[in-house]
Amino acid sequence: MNGLSGFFRNLNRNKAILFMVLPGALWFLIFSYIPMAGTILAFKEYRISRHGFIDSIISSAWVGLDNFKFLFSTSDAWIITRNTLLYNITFIVIGLVAAVAMAIVLSEIANKKLSKLYQTGMFLPYFLSWVIVGYFAFSFLSLDKGLLNQFLVKLGIDPINWYSDPTYWPFILIFISMWKAIGYNSVVYLASIMGIDRSLYEAAMIDGANKWQQIRNVTLPMLTPLMTIMTLLAIGKIFYADFGLFYQVPRDSGALYSVTNVIDTYVYRGLKTTGEFGMITAAGLYQSFVGLVLVLTSNWVVGKVNKDNTLF
Known part of the structure; x- marks a missing residue:
């Protein structure tokens, strides 16, 4: 508990600096880190499903390294x-x-x-x-x-x-x-x-x-x-x-x-x-x-x- 309370005290003490960092951190989170989950598409034959994007990824067939062959097969x-x-x-x-x-x-x-x-x-x-x-x-x-x-x-x-x-x-x-x-x-x-x-x-x-x-x-x-x-x-x-x-x-x-x-x-x-x-x-x-x-x-x-x- 002491460690947790100390963590929140540090947050409160540095809140001005953290608010300054927040826009940049959100930008990286939204545009750099969350999209990393989409890299699974590199190993799938993506097909759009009417049930949404997530279902499209899950239901798409796994093709391994076939997508990478496109860059080197010609x-x-x-x-x-x-x-x-x-x-x-x-x-x-x-x-x-x-x-x-x-x-x-x-x-x-x-x-x-x-x-x-x-x-x-x-x-x-x-x-x-x-x-x-x-x-x-x-x-x-x-x-x-x-x-x-x-x-x-x-x-x-x-x-x-x-x-x-x-x-x-x-x-x-x-x-x-x-x-x-x-x-x-x-x-x-x-x-x-x-x-x-x-x-x-x-x-x-x-x-x-x-x-x-x-x-x-x-x-x-x-x-x-x-x-x-x-x-x-x-x-x-x-x-x-x-x-x-x-x-x-x-x-x-x-x-x-x-x-x-x-x-x-x-x-x-x-x-x-x-x-x-x-x-x-x-x-x-x-x-x-x-x-x-x-x-x-x-x-x-x-x-x-x-x-x-x-x-x-």
Whole structure:
């Protein structure tokens, strides 16, 4: 009884903090933990029953790992896996370097009002939906009226049918992804830079360090723990692709599937064709499981190098 009464006293003492945490806890409970019960669909041939969702799950036939075979039973399995992994690895590496570099540049701008203006301008693309971004890209890449093709014509170069030629799309997708995300990603590092003790820079200046030496010997080492954590979190989603980027921006052009088809778009098209909920649940479970293994492995490797930089 004493333990129980002490528990309620602690709840009452910390009620203000608990109320602050409550919205986030409810969000995770409703959208992350309760839906985990639905992962059983990955092992069933789901069929809708008139008696409700729960009865549909219970009455659906057990098929074991058959739903997982969908991802690997076609010739597209290698393409979608390759594209998903290579794009995400590129996004992680280039995104990390670009975000840190941009955060450092913004922190070095003496005029703080101008720095805030730049931050706002860079942050704006993050709030645009991929549908809008897709139309922006189309206004540049359209064969007839695209700004880029009009510019090529003025230079005496034949216009390029961008939506039928997969050669350029890996670079286009990487550029658009970085343009949209760099502002958001750099804010995290910029906040960390602002929290670095100024006396460290003053000591470096007294020792004769120039600006680059200050960045290399003070800023980057202080950012290393945050960079490691952000990278580990990104690795956890390495088998997830940004659906809007790979579906809306290329306008679902079949000619570009060899470089734009990823696990998420492949499963979406399969769901539209077959209507198999078990298949899409299996794909999500597969992505989550691989992500979990990669995070645990990466965190273990980081712990062997420096335990202070681990995620947990």
